[in-house]
Structure formats: C-alpha cells, structure tokens
Amino acid sequence: MRKWMLALALAAGSMGLLAGELNELRFITEESASLNYVFEGKPHGPAVELLLAATRHAGSPMTRAQIEVLPWARGFRSAKQGPHAVLFSTLRTPEREAHFQWVGPIGQERDVLIGRKVHAFSFTHPQDFHKYVIGALRDDAAAEHLRAVGLPDENLVLATQVNHLAKMLHAGRIDLWAFGEGGWLHVLETTGLDERLFEVVHHFPSRDYYFALSLDVAPALVAQLQTAVDAVLREHGDIYKLGLSHQSSTPSSPTTAVTPATTSEIITKGTHHELD
Template identity: 50%
Template sequence: MALLIFASTSALSSELELNQLRYITEHSPPFNYVEAGQLKGPAVDLLLLASQKAGSPVARKDILLQPWARAYRNALEGPNTVLFNTIRTDARDKLFKWAGPTGSEKYVLIAEKARNIVIRTRADLTQYRLGAVRDDAGESYLRELHIPSKNITLATNVNNLGKMLKAGRIDMWAFGEDGWRQSLEDSAIKPANYEAVYMLKKNDYYFAFSLDVEDRLVQQMQDAIDMVKREQAKKSFTN
C-alpha cells in the first residue's frame, strides 16, 4: 500500500503544467511580432493572460521565436510544444491538439499594382508563379486549389517572399490580409505599390499543441481563453 501511495504521488508530482510547455511563435505582424527586441501582439498577450488565468503563467522571455517552417516542424515532433498563431485547416486538424480560436484572418494573394493582375477564376492562377511560406496555411490553400507544384515557390520566411515579389521572381504571394503590408515594410518595400488581388480563404487561428501534450493541459488553456474572452466582452459591453 505504501509503495502504491508513493508511486501515485510521484506520478502526480511529475505532471507538467502549462508554463512548463515549450511555446514557439514567429515574427508575423500584426498578431505576433518582434519590436525593439520584445515579442508583442494580441496572440502573445492572449497567451500571457490566459496562462495567468489558468494559474500557470508563461513568461514572455520563455517564448521561442523561430522561422515558421522550423517552428512548424518542431511542433509536429514535440515533445510538449505549442505553436502559435496557427491556422486550423482540414489538413492539419489531426496533426495537433487545439485551443482557441485566438483570432481570424483572410488569406489573399498580393501582387504589384503595376502588373494589373486580375483573377476571375481559380483556373487563372495556373498562369502565374505563386509564392508561400513553407508549411504555412498559404501553401496549404494553394495545394487545395491544385496549383501545379512547378508554379509554387516556397520560402522559409515571409521576408524572403516580399523580396522575391519585388524582384519579379514570383508574380503573387499568399499571405494574411492583416499582415502583408507590415511584412513588406519590414523588408524595406513600399506596400503602397502592392495590392490584394484574390482571396484564397478565411480561417481561424489557434494554439496548436503537439499530440503528446496531455488533454487536461489543452482543456486548461481552452477554459482560460474562454474566460479571457468573456471578460473582454463584458468590459466592451459596459464601456
């Protein structure tokens, strides 16, 4: 009996808490980005606040910043890893455990205004060279449209795609509607010279947990996110 009690106590003491997981994000304004050497953005703020509500606060300094392709691979492999902001697509649904949503965004194709590109049907897209971040939702959406692989150029980070677009190495770039202008500015490219010419899809962002993370931790995060949203909604209503 004493051995059983000891074993049970040891097992409980070894259980991880939310702030012991590995959190990874990327520089992708406006939801999560680096400014003056500090991670900022509403997705970062939500993580910090929700984990605090859950009684297991995550420290801003402990959030890892990585290029998307590497971050995505690390989240797939684990262990005990959370990737954000991650768009929840049908193709990704069973690859992670999810808590959210943390926000939503339309994914669009951006082109140089001077090109006067007009997309009337999906079939029109096969005439162009399209760029996307590797393993990003933009790549997934292009694959769903059955764009030939020879028409798709993949990069490890968003800044490279902006430079490719300016250099004429790609005709259009798939990215979030809310963030492409800032991403171009980060690469010293004038966003006023570019425009969104086609909407690919609208989807929600989530925290994506590697599959080895315990369900109880995912549920703790979900409950805390719901609590934050209720409080924010109540505050907005009273204001």
C-alpha cells in the first residue's frame, strides 16, 4: 500500500512538471549588447522586454529577477542539459538544431571578424582563415562557423569570457576575434579598450536569433511561448521597437552582474589550458 501511494505521488509530481507554467521555467541569458545585457544590476534589452511581454500575454508573467545572467558557455551547457531551461538570445544553427526546441525567430544578427587596424587582412577563400589565430566564445555560433569552414583546432582559441578575447586581441595573442556585429564595440568599451584601434575585417552571413528551450520542456509550453512571442512581435512590428524600461538601448557603462568564470573555464586552445 505504501509503495503504491509513493508511485502515485511520483506520477503526480511528474505530471505537475509537464503541466507547469511558463514562469516556472529557468531563464538564462548572457551579457551581450545587441539584445540582452545588464543595466544597473538587472537584465535589460529588447530580448528581455520581449520575454517579459510574451509571458504577460500568455497569462504567466515573470520578473527580471528570474533571469539568470551567465557567461555564454556556462549558460549554453546549463540550458542544453536542462531541466526546464530557456536560453536567449540563441542563434539557430544546424549544429544546435537537435539539442533544443526553438521559439522565434526574434531577431537577426551576423557575426564578424575584428582585427587590429595596424594589420591588413584579406579573405577570398575559406582557406584564408587558416593563416590566422582566431578567438571565439566557447559554444558560440561564431566558433561553430569557423569549424564549419575548416579552421584547424590549433588556430582556434576558445574562451568563456568575451572580455578576455578583446584583451587577447589588443595584446596580439590572437590575430582576429569572432563576435556578433551588434556587440563588439560595447565589449571594447566595457573592457576599457580604445575602439579606434580595431575594425571589422570580415562579415559572416546573417542568422536568426531564437529562444532555445531544453528538450524536456513540455511541447504545450513551447507552443504557448511561440504564440505569445508572435503576438507581441505582431503588435510592435520589430523587437527593437519594444518599449524599453530605460532610456538607452545599449548602456554606456552597465553594472555587470555576470556570474564569474572559474580559472579553468577562461581560455582553451586545443587541449591546452592557459590563463589570460
């Protein structure tokens, strides 16, 4: 009898998880100037405003305090593993397709390569990338793209903190830095580097941003969020037209609340670890 009651309780608990509300999910984002960032210690940006508006529209409102801001690599791993996680803003790529459920698109951006102006760069064929050491965020779409065009592992430096890549580029420890077109200037500013020393030397094709939901999120919740996101975007026409909660859409000096990386997370080149 006792075993039967325990089994019934576990089954009821599982059903409760499957029938949960949107605002019971775990929401994860990163510090990135284009769509989501930290301002005065709280998550802000067009993607944050869209999420808040969509959950209100769905009748399951959430707050900024529920959004975790993590370094991209850590947030990506957490969302991929679950349980019940939503990662944003996430570029939808073939490499990621089967690992998440997708809600969107919510915006668009293209990755770029940033170099120092003292050097001349020329790219005609994908093999031209092989002449350089290029830095990118671990698990970022830019790193996936570089691998897809055949960049050897020994030419790819991966980091979990984007400001480390900016510093490495400035110091000449990498030749190029791959990052989103809408965010690299903000990174230089918050890292204290002079943007006049750097320039975009290559553009990758544009891709769409989504909310990426872990595979264990109930399909009904995925559909509910998609319907709400579509409704909010129809009303406003564009994610950047959503009313922001403060004056600047890309703050000049935000208070960073990103969870710090451990020393073993910072820089990886091939299988060798080094500290920045």
